Amino acid sequence: MNFQGQTSPYYPPDCNGTVGPNHFMQTINTVYAIYSKTGTLLAGPTNMNLLFNGVAGATCNDGDPLIQYDEMADRWVAVEFSLCGSNDRMLIAVSSTNDPTGTWYAYSFDVADTPDYEKLGIWQDGYYMAMNNSSGNDIYVFQRSVMMAGGTSPLMVGFDNPYRPTTIDGFVCVPPVDNDGVAAPAGSPGLFIAMNDDAIGGGSDQLWIYELDVDWANTGASTFNRVQQINVAAFDENFGTDWENIPQPGTTRKLCAISQVIMNSPQYRNFGSYETMVCCHTVDVDATNHAGVRWYELRRTGTNPWTIRQQGTYAPDAHSRWMGSIRLNANGKIGLGYSVSSSTVYPSIRYTGQSSAAYASASGIMDVPEEVIWTGANSQTPYNRWGDYSGMTVDPVDNETFW
Numbered sequence: 001m002n003f004q005g006q007t008s009p010y011y012p013p014d015c016n017g018t019v020g021p022n023h024f025m026q027t028i029n030t031v032y033a034i035y036s037k038t039g040t041l042l043a044g045p046t047n048m049n050l051l052f053n054g055v056a057g058a059t060c061n062d063g064d065p066l067i068q069y070d071e072m073a074d075r076w077v078a079v080e081f082s083l084c085g086s087n088d089r090m091l092i093a094v095s096s097t098n099d100p101t102g103t104w105y106a107y108s109f110d111v112a113d114t115p116d117y118e119k120l121g122i123w124q125d126g127y128y129m130a131m132n133n134s135s136g137n138d139i140y141v142f143q144r145s146v147m148m149a150g151g152t153s154p155l156m157v158g159f160d161n162p163y164r165p166t167t168i169d170g171f172v173c174v175p176p177v178d179n180d181g182v183a184a185p186a187g188s189p190g191l192f193i194a195m196n197d198d199a200i201g202g203g204s205d206q207l208w209i210y211e212l213d214v215d216w217a218n219t220g221a222s223t224f225n226r227v228q229q230i231n232v233a234a235f236d237e238n239f240g241t242d243w244e245n246i247p248q249p250g251t252t253r254k255l256c257a258i259s260q261v262i263m264n265s266p267q268y269r270n271f272g273s274y275e276t277m278v279c280c281h282t283v284d285v286d287a288t289n290h291a292g293v294r295w296y297e298l299r300r301t302g303t304n305p306w307t308i309r310q311q312g313t314y315a316p317d318a319h320s321r322w323m324g325s326i327r328l329n330a331n332g333k334i335g336l337g338y339s340v341s342s343s344t345v346y347p348s349i350r351y352t353g354q355s356s357a358a359y360a361s362a363s364g365i366m367d368v369p370e371e372v373i374w375t376g377a378n379s380q381t382p383y384n385r386w387g388d389y390s391g392m393t394v395d396p397v398d399n400e401t402f403w
Contacts, residue, residue, distance in 0.1 A: 002373060003039030006031055010063065011383035012256075016264065016391040018076070019403040020069045025076060025100050027065035032078070034100050043101045048080050049091070055108035057082030057089035064115075066389065068265075070122045071396040072183050073148050074098040077127060081115045082108070090115050090140075092127065094147045105150040112136025112158065117388070119265055121176025121190065124183045126214055128176035128190045132261075136160055139174065139224055141190060141214045157214055159224040165194050165208065166201035167260040169241050174210060175262050177277055180394055181330055182270040189213040193266050193279055196229070197237045204231050207279075207296065209306055233311055235283040235294050245289055246320045246386070247343045248379035255341060255386040257282050257291050263324050264389050275300045276309075278334065282322040285313060291320035293338050297328070297362070310362040314338075314352060316370065319345050325392035327402060332359045335402035336366060337373070337392045346376035347386065353402070 005015065010029040017026035023042070024035045032051065033044035049061035065080045076095040081088065090111045093104040113133035121128040126141040137158035146154035164172050177191035189211035196206045209228040215221040239245040243256035259282040266279035280295040292315025299309045314321060319342040326336045334354040341347040353368035380386065395401040 001039065003035065006033050006045045011380075012385040012388040014064060014388045016066060016389040017393075017403070018067045018069045018391060019393050019395050020076060020100065021074070021098055021397055023100055024403065025067050027067045027078065029063040030061045030065065030080075032065065032067065048078075049082075051078050051093040051104055052080070052091040052106040052108065055091065055106045057085050057091055057108050058106065060084030064118060066118065066120050068120055068122055068178065069393070069396065070094075071181070072122070072124055072179070073144075075148060076100045077120065077122065078104070079118060079120055079129070081118060083114060088112075088114055090118065090129070092142060092147065096150060105147060107142075107147055107154060109140075109142065109156050111140065112138075117173050119173055119175035121178040121192075121265060123176070123179050123190045124186075125216070126190060128192070128212065130174050130176055130192060132171055132173040134170070138164070139192065139212065141212055143216060155216060155219055157219050157222045159212070161210070161224070163208065163210070163226040165196050168200050168238055169260070171260050173261045174208075175264070175266055177266045177268045179268045179270075180327070181399055182272070184268065184270050184275070191268060191277070193262055193277065195232075195237070195262060195281055197235065199236065200238060203229075205234050206231055207298070207308075228305055230298075230306065230308060232296065232308060235313070236287060237281065237283055239284055239289050239291075243384045246291055246322060246341050248341050249343055249346055251379045251381050253379065253381045254384060255347065255380065256384050257289075257322050258388065259283065259291070259322075263326075264391060265325075267327050269328055269330070273301065276328060277306070278326050278328045280324040280326045280336065282324065283313060285315040289320075290315070290318065291322040293321050293324040293336060295324070295326055295336060297334070310364040312364040312366065314366050318342060321350070323387045323390055325390045327392045327394050329394045329402065330399035332356045333400070334359060334366070335392050335394075337390060339387060339390070341376075346378055347380060348376040349373040
């Protein structure tokens with residue numbers, strides 16, 4: 001199924017969407033729209049800030065929107081930043097039911113510095129968030145139980161991450177891991193993940209795993225730490241210090257690779273006897289700014305540490321693939337969506353995946369033949385920022401279908 005989303009006048013549009021039991025909801029700079037699962041527009045497009053009507057900072061519509069579905073609570077969670085007041089704020093809305101066309105509970109949190117490029121992860125004890133900023137707290141958790149109930153004054157805990165990876169241009173975000181399917185074991189700390197490029201940050205090419213252990217009864221006792229540094233296959237995420245990275249046909253304008261961060265959003269699943277994470281980021285596969293998608297599956301059993309079960313780089317030809325989003329469904333299949341462009345291919349959207357057989361053998365290969373979602377007809381020439389967000393999600397009804 002393929003249907004047209006909304007049009008944004010902004011660069012980048014920050015387009016992303018999420019599937020729920022009966023709806024698909026899309027947010028872009030700076031509106032949202034709600035569709036049936038057959039593509040019928042049910043609500044919108046509506047200015048994003050109206051979801052947060054009445055709370056501090058909601059009079060401006062500044063963008064960087066995200067939407068996710070909280071299947072553990074059967075609710076929707078929407079966020080957008082607000083920069084128009086004397087203090088920068090993060091606006092968060094939680095639907096009162098599983099119908100996003102209905103009413104929402106709105107909240108506003110005073111956060112440190114400009115909360116740029118925020119990323120959201122849903123966990124049973126909180127809504128976890130990370131952002132790109134130059135100083136102050138960049139890691140947060142918000143009190144989910146109060147927000148789901150429409151309560152007042154939910155708590156927030158923030159940390160200034162002392163283990164921020166070094167990137168070539170200073171842009172960095174350590175995103176939280178989003179819990180799909182069965183909840184993590186009770187009391188499990190919220191997870192965050194980042195990568196380290198040895199050529200920029202020193203050390204080894206690694207994945208860094210962090211834990212935020214929140215104590216809502218005594219927030220001062222909450223802790224945030226980097227708990228693992230896992231060596232991975234060598235990679236190069238250096239596309240240079242500017243945002244002119246990915247070629248397009250018929251123009252010298254190139255598109256931003258956003259290679260410094262794990263893409264939206266890393267995913268966690270609890271299979272009972274073991275736990276998994278999958279994530280991806282953009283790499284230069286041959287030192288010529290030829291982009292490919294590096295992806296990983298990690299596993300953990302019991303109290304053992306996380307280990308790499310399989311990893312790979314998807315770059316099957318000379319075209320660049322970037323802005324990836326990856327998910328593992330409940331039946332051992334992986335979906336990976338991304339943008340594709342080159343000097344001969346207009347910016348387009350495609351996907352690949354890993355079959356259950358290849359997953360069972362941990363082959364490290366995306367063996368599902370690449371398919372085209374949308375074939376582009378033009379190059380983007382006004383500006384180099386491209387997309388910024390995209391989202392592969394798994395339908396909560398069957399826990400199998402990728403959107």
